[in-house]
Amino acid sequence: MALDEQTKARLALTLPIVLGAAVIWLGLSLRKGDDEPANEPGPDSSAVNRGPASEANPAAAESEPAVVSQAPASPAADSRASRDIEAVTPAIALDANGNQVRLESIPDPTPAPIAAASRETLNQPDQEPEADLAFIQDALSTYRTAFQSNPFGGENEEIVAGLTGRNAKGLVVIPPDHPAINDQGQLTDRWGTPYHFHPVSREEMDVTSAGPDRKLFTDDDVRLDFDFE
Amino acid sequence: MRQRDKDHLSRRHFLRSAACAQLGYAGLVNALSQMRLFTAAANAQSNPGDYKALVCLFLFGGNDSNNTLIPFNGTHRNRYQNARGILSIPSSDLARIYPDNDGNTWGLHPSCTGMASLFNAGKLAVVQNVGTLAYPVTDRAEYLSGNVPLPPQLFSHSDQQIQWQSSVPDKPYETGWGGRLADLVDAGYNADGTVSMSISLTGINSFQVGREVIQYVVDKNGATSLWGYGPAANRYQNALNPDGSYINNWAGNRLRRYEEIMNYSHANLQEEAYSQVIRRARDYEGTVGEALSLADASGVDFDANFAPAQTNLGDQLKMIAKLIAGREASGNRRQVYFCSVGGYDTHATQLPNHANLMDELSTGLKSFQDTIDALGVSDNVLLFESSDFTRTLTPNGNDPNSSGSDHGWGGHQIVMGGPVKGKNLYGHFPNLSPGGSDDAGGTRGRWIPSTSVDQYASVIDSNAMETIFPNLGRFDNPFSVASANLDFLHLG
Numbered sequence: 178m179a180l181d182e183q184t185k186a187r188l189a190l191t192l193p194i195v196l197g198a199a200v201i202w203l204g205l206s207l208r209k210g211d212d213e214p215a216n217e218p219g220p221d222s223s224a225v226n227r228g229p230a231s232e233a234n235p236a237a238a239e240s241e242p243a244v245v246s247q248a249p250a251s252p253a254a255d256s257r258a259s260r261d262i263e264a265v266t267p268a269i270a271l272d273a274n275g276n277q278v279r280l281e282s283i284p285d286p287t288p289a290p291i292a293a294a295s296r297e298t299l300n301q302p303d304q305e306p307e308a309d310l311a312f313i314q315d316a317l318s319t320y321r322t323a324f325q326s327n328p329f330g331g332e333n334e335e336i337v338a339g340l341t342g343r344n345a346k347g348l349v350v351i352p353p354d355h356p357a358i359n360d361q362g363q364l365t366d367r368w369g370t371p372y373h374f375h376p377v378s379r380e381e382m383d384v385t386s387a388g389p390d391r392k393l394f395t396d397d398d399v400r401l402d403f404d405f406e
Numbered sequence: 407m408r409q410r411d412k413d414h415l416s417r418r419h420f421l422r423s424a425a426c427a428q429l430g431y432a433g434l435v436n437a438l439s440q441m442r443l444f445t446a447a448a449n450a451q452s453n454p455g456d457y458k459a460l461v462c463l464f465l466f467g468g469n470d471s472n473n474t475l476i477p478f479n480g481t482h483r484n485r486y487q488n489a490r491g492i493l494s495i496p497s498s499d500l501a502r503i504y505p506d507n508d509g510n511t512w513g514l515h516p517s518c519t520g521m522a523s524l525f526n527a528g529k530l531a532v533v534q535n536v537g538t539l540a541y542p543v544t545d546r547a548e549y550l551s552g553n554v555p556l557p558p559q560l561f562s563h564s565d566q567q568i569q570w571q572s573s574v575p576d577k578p579y580e581t582g583w584g585g586r587l588a589d590l591v592d593a594g595y596n597a598d599g600t601v602s603m604s605i606s607l608t609g610i611n612s613f614q615v616g617r618e619v620i621q622y623v624v625d626k627n628g629a630t631s632l633w634g635y636g637p638a639a640n641r642y643q644n645a646l647n648p649d650g651s652y653i654n655n656w657a658g659n660r661l662r663r664y665e666e667i668m669n670y671s672h673a674n675l676q677e678e679a680y681s682q683v684i685r686r687a688r689d690y691e692g693t694v695g696e697a698l699s700l701a702d703a704s705g706v707d708f709d710a711n712f713a714p715a716q717t718n719l720g721d722q723l724k725m726i727a728k729l730i731a732g733r734e735a736s737g738n739r740r741q742v743y744f745c746s747v748g749g750y751d752t753h754a755t756q757l758p759n760h761a762n763l764m765d766e767l768s769t770g771l772k773s774f775q776d777t778i779d780a781l782g783v784s785d786n787v788l789l790f791e792s793s794d795f796t797r798t799l800t801p802n803g804n805d806p807n808s809s810g811s812d813h814g815w816g817g818h819q820i821v822m823g824g825p826v827k828g829k830n831l832y833g834h835f836p837n838l839s840p841g842g843s844d845d846a847g848g849t850r851g852r853w854i855p856s857t858s859v860d861q862y863a864s865v866i867d868s869n870a871m872e873t874i875f876p877n878l879g880r881f882d883n884p885f886s887v888a889s890a891n892l893d894f895l896h897l898g
Contacts, residue, residue: 264550264847264848265847265848266550266847266848267549267550267551267552267556267847268550268551268552269552269555269556277555277556277558277576279552279553280552281552326558326559327559327562329560330560330561330847331560331561331562331812331813331852332561332812332848332850334848335847335848373753373802375753375813376559376561376562376563376813377562377563377564378559378562378563378564378565379558379559379562379564379565392803392805392808393753393754393802393803393808393809394753394754394755394803394808394809394810395808
């Protein structure tokens with residue numbers, strides 16, 4: 178669906194804000210990882226083919242993954258979404274070079290300019306639904322500018338966790354208390370249905386709204402098709 | 407068909423034929439080089455057992471292997487049915503398989519009757535819950551802990567495809583493991599070969615990228631010919647005589663001049679590389695044409711064998727079977743083929759779409775194996791399957807007419823052929839409990855792999871494993887650790 182003129186104008190205003198986010202980054206301090214013992218395998222994992230018993234966690238010994246060592250999480254960072262996400266997404270984050278590091282704690286939140294804009298942009302009734310999708314793509318682009326790839330995960334709540342500050346810099350692209358985020362930490366469309374995120378590559382993420390019928394993969398779904406005319 | 411193949415006999419074929427006739431005369435130009443070709447062919451003939459072809463079948467999009475290998479009853483079945491919901495397939499519909507090494511009862515997707523018959527006949531096996539891993543991940547708790555580095559972009563299509571095909575998920579992509587295999591093996595086995603060891607049926611791929619061996623792309627009809635020298639049925643009809651000499655007309659002279667120009671040496675590297683590509687393609691084209699002629703003369707009716715599999719995949723596998731039938735033309739004793747189909751990203755309308763995909767897969771594999779058997783080279787050809795990832799066990803909606811599943815992680819893979827210790831299940835079946843010990847976070851049923859791509863692939867290719875699979879040492883050695891349950895090949 179092509180963007181109308183009003184939407185294009187809003188996006189044009191948003192762009193400088195998005196780019197401004199790139200200059201608001203926290204520095205990273207990395208230290209070597211701890212050799213933590215592996216967790217006990219589950220009842221159905223006792224015989225699986227996951228490495229020699231003598232090397233229960235060879236990753237810790239061999240690669241010594243870097244760990245994000247930052248100040249303890251602030252109350253703001255300890256949001257509803259970040260509490261719930263502990264059971265959903267691993268404590269893994271990417272540094273500015275796209276390298277994987279262990280996320281020991283969530284750094285103090287650093288809101289990107291686009292985070293404030295999200296309150297005026299996302300799911301606003303005076304805009305077309307496509308503008309919501311365009312904003313989400315801008316948010317993802319801001320994240321990629323900082324981390325060289327999309328947020329970790331394939332599920333809505335995983336990706337939203339990254340966008341709301343669960344990352345190595347505490348970069349907040351969408352505020353964790355944004356009204357479009359539901360109790361499960363999922364970003365919802367204007368009809369209240371969680372968006373469907375489709376990771377195509379580290380730099381490309383399709384996003385779909387289920388549309389007014391609130392059912393995905395039906396004719397009224399809303400997707401963003403870029404019109405280059 | 408014969409007309410097209412005759413066209414493919416090409417100049418190289420005729421030059422070889424001419425050289426054969428001239429061998430009785432001393433001092434003939436190029437005799438030595440021609441002898442090398444004949445020696446290679448003779449070796450292939452005298453040692454028919456010393457030929458091995460590896461066929462990589464990649465299912466792009468992420469095959470829902472949760473509905474490829476399906477529990478028939480018992481605990482696994484209960485978990486499957488509870489979590490799969492609208493995407494579950496009734497036990498009564500399954501194509502039953504009876505593995506020798508597993509006490510549980512199993513079935514394949516109802517469309518996979520051909521694969522089930524191959525399984526039960528001992529020609530096919532399934533390796534369970536294989537996926538990309540940077541390091542072993544014991545279970546969900548360890549996955550969530552962040553203590554173990556995970557493959558980057560775990561649920562993204564292109565990243566997972568490349569990681570599957572490179573087997574090195576935690577480093578920037580450089581080469582595929584098929585390409586590294588070819589680099590190591592080609593000189594030793596294919597010194598006199600006249601075509602690349604790496605042949606792709608579906609364009610350039612990551613799997614066969616190496617540093618030395620350059621992949622060669624054909625399609626379901628064979629080699630790609632130059633255009634403008636004849637109709638589709640006979641691409642050089644207007645330019646070449648039946649004996650391979652140039653016709654003295656506009657088309658013939660144009661082809662002659664073009665080939666002369668391509669034989670020039672160039673100081674400019676790009677110009678030289680371009681000419682090399684053209685020359686190589688023309689040489690390979692001749693070899694492929696000759697191989698197809700040999701296939702036609704093999705006595706095996708390829709069209710009849712593949713009648714149930716007139717699909718994109720069936721057409722690719724038929725061409726591979728023909729090239730294997732005509733292997734003496736190439737002189738290669740080791741060959742790696744790559745074929746692939748897409749459409750497996752079944753987020754929507756999964757039940758009917760996946761049924762069609764499974765039908766294409768099953769009929770293609772059955773026709774291919776039957777043809778390979780008919781050619782008498784069953785013990786020489788190994789096919790293995792892989793895909794981006796499997797899919798979430800739980801559906802992404804409540805409507806069976808529109809819903810599907812999303813991106814998962816570890817999945818079940820098919821291995822087929824005489825080298826396979828068939829009628830068995832290998833690896834370890836996951837605990838199909840969303841949120842359970844094998845679920846990678848959340849409650850969608852995304853299985854943490856119990857076997858890494860490195861382990862799976864290293865059994866398929868046991869040559870110089872440390873070089874081809876640099877991360878293999880991080881995992882259980884599939885050859886010495888019995889609990890790995892990866893003894894799925896007759897090695898030797």
